[in-house]
Amino acid sequence: MEAQADVQPDEASTIADRVFGQLRQAIVEGNIPPGSKISEPEMAARYGISRGPLREAMRRLESANLVERRPNLGARVITLSSEQLLEIYMIREALEGLAARLAAERMSAAAIADLKALLEQHRGEIAREYWQAYFQKEGDMDFHYRIVQGSGNQRLIGILCDDLYHLARMYRCKFGMVSNRARDALKEHELIVDAIAERDGELAELMMRRHIRASRRNVERRLATETTTQHRTDP
Amino acid sequence: MEAQADVQPDEASTIADRVFGQLRQAIVEGNIPPGSKISEPEMAARYGISRGPLREAMRRLESANLVERRPNLGARVITLSSEQLLEIYMIREALEGLAARLAAERMSAAAIADLKALLEQHRGEIAREYWQAYFQKEGDMDFHYRIVQGSGNQRLIGILCDDLYHLARMYRCKFGMVSNRARDALKEHELIVDAIAERDGELAELMMRRHIRASRRNVERRLATETTTQHRTDP
DNA sequence: TCCATTTAAAGTGTCGACACTTTTATGCGA
DNA sequence: TCGCATAAAAGTGTCGACACTTTAAATGGA
Numbered sequence: 001m002e003a004q005a006d007v008q009p010d011e012a013s014t015i016a017d018r019v020f021g022q023l024r025q026a027i028v029e030g031n032i033p034p035g036s037k038i039s040e041p042e043m044a045a046r047y048g049i050s051r052g053p054l055r056e057a058m059r060r061l062e063s064a065n066l067v068e069r070r071p072n073l074g075a076r077v078i079t080l081s082s083e084q085l086l087e088i089y090m091i092r093e094a095l096e097g098l099a100a101r102l103a104a105e106r107m108s109a110a111a112i113a114d115l116k117a118l119l120e121q122h123r124g125e126i127a128r129e130y131w132q133a134y135f136q137k138e139g140d141m142d143f144h145y146r147i148v149q150g151s152g153n154q155r156l157i158g159i160l161c162d163d164l165y166h167l168a169r170m171y172r173c174k175f176g177m178v179s180n181r182a183r184d185a186l187k188e189h190e191l192i193v194d195a196i197a198e199r200d201g202e203l204a205e206l207m208m209r210r211h212i213r214a215s216r217r218n219v220e221r222r223l224a225t226e227t228t229t230q231h232r233t234d235p
Numbered sequence: 236m237e238a239q240a241d242v243q244p245d246e247a248s249t250i251a252d253r254v255f256g257q258l259r260q261a262i263v264e265g266n267i268p269p270g271s272k273i274s275e276p277e278m279a280a281r282y283g284i285s286r287g288p289l290r291e292a293m294r295r296l297e298s299a300n301l302v303e304r305r306p307n308l309g310a311r312v313i314t315l316s317s318e319q320l321l322e323i324y325m326i327r328e329a330l331e332g333l334a335a336r337l338a339a340e341r342m343s344a345a346a347i348a349d350l351k352a353l354l355e356q357h358r359g360e361i362a363r364e365y366w367q368a369y370f371q372k373e374g375d376m377d378f379h380y381r382i383v384q385g386s387g388n389q390r391l392i393g394i395l396c397d398d399l400y401h402l403a404r405m406y407r408c409k410f411g412m413v414s415n416r417a418r419d420a421l422k423e424h425e426l427i428v429d430a431i432a433e434r435d436g437e438l439a440e441l442m443m444r445r446h447i448r449a450s451r452r453n454v455e456r457r458l459a460t461e462t463t464t465q466h467r468t469d470p
Numbered sequence: 471t472c473c474a475t476t477t478a479a480a481g482t483g484t485c486g487a488c489a490c491t492t493t494t495a496t497g498c499g500a
Numbered sequence: 501t502c503g504c505a506t507a508a509a510a511g512t513g514t515c516g517a518c519a520c521t522t523t524a525a526a527t528g529g530a
Contacts, residue, residue, distance in 0.1 A: 249512095251514090284514085285515045285516075286516090307521050309522095
């Protein structure tokens with residue numbers, strides 16, 4: 001009744017794992033605001049568990065870079081600085097470029113067909129316009145997710161899907177990024193998929209890097225105007 | 236007396252952190268052999284602590300990808316497959332290329348001077364030849380470590396220095412990689428530092444990627460001959 | 471002898487309790 | 501009233517104990 005239902009279909013056999021997933025979702029979606037302190041007894045009581053499993057979940061959150069812990073001081077949800085957001089974009093550019101190249105070399109024909117179908121669906125959603133851009137953005141993550149999976153590099157998959165993507169989602173929830181770039185992004189996605197379909201790894205990498213760079217510059221532009229409008233309180 | 240002295244100078248204030256460091260070192264150096272099961276009661280007894288802190292250390296080792304844990308089955312030290320080694324090389328090529336570019340843009344003049352001094356020292360060590368190539372290899376890590384630090388990208392530093400470098404060191408301890416490539420590597424290092432000193436980010440990235448690629452191919456070659464000699468038991 | 475079933479042992483997951491640290495509240499003096 | 505010292509409260513780190521699962525051994529039957 002109180003939102004503790006397992007929204008995640010993956011029934012984690014251990015309590016610590018389940019709470020880790022729940023906490024991660026709560027943090028990423030902003031339900032636990034950034035910078036706020038997480039009290040172990042309070043959280044344990046909220047989830048109806050003991051402090052043991054909760055501490056393990058906290059350790060995993062720390063390793064996922066979602067909370068910062070200092071000895072004897074407790075844990076706080078990380079604060080979202082624009083510098084860190086740009087740091088993540090740079091890493092994504094390098095790693096997803098690699099992922100696109102590997103995907104072009106190793107992705108199965110069926111997976112490529114699925115990817116094309118996904119893009120087709122996005123094209124329809126954008127055409128219908130009034131549907132929230134939010135879904136498009138989640139679809140954007142879905143697109144990137146699949147390409148990374150297609151790379152077949154397990155460690156690459158881990159870094160991007162287990163860590164960076166959650167952080168990216170967190171930033172998006174924070175700043176409420178509605179995509180004014182949906183059409184451009186879709187076009188770039190299509191170029192990437194075309195390169196993958198033609199097994200042109202070099203081109204796929206180039207296109208993916210350019211795509212993420214464009215996305216980063218869009219964010220930079222937005223952050224810049226945001227700060228100037230903040231400073232424009234003294235005209 | 237039994238090597239449990241704190242070789243790490245950083246006195247971790249919490250037991251879990253200290254044991255994490257000790258276990259990581261033991262795993263990386265091969266003292267706890269790959270694939271071996273880690274029993275919680277046994278390890279807790281060996282380090283003279285309770286299972287609570289040990290479990291937290293294990294969680295951190297899991298997040299660092301040094302052990303694999305499955306619910307109710309326990310933890311095992313990861314096994315070292317050559318595929319995973321090549322995966323890491325690919326990621327390092329992408330990320331350290333980025334690091335070199337950023338370092339060229341942002342590294343302080345003093346840090347660059349230190350880097351040059353380090354290379355000078357390596358040159359001397361190689362000239363003296365008979366000194367174990369081992370030191371050169373550790374020096375290689377030191378070189379890469381400094382450039383990554385020089386990138387100033389905190390998350391990049393975290394991924395490489397906290398995770399990948401330990402794994403790379405683990406592989407080296409496992410296969411006993413003595414560098415037959417010391418001279419070539421040193422020359423490549425010098426090219427990278429020159430590019431950084433001239434603030435040529437593009438060139439620094441290119442050189443770093445080429446350097447890591449060369450190192451990867453060297454490993455690939457060695458792994459290939461290793462397997463063929465293994466198969467050559469039926470002439 | 472071999473295989474299946476049952477039983478005991480070991481091991482992991484979880485919990486509640488205690489020690490020590492940090493923070494907050496309180497009281498005293500200037 | 502303000503500042504400092506002291507004390508109480510809250511919180512984190514650690515420990516030992518218990519429940520459940522997995523694994524191993526032991527027992528019985530074909």
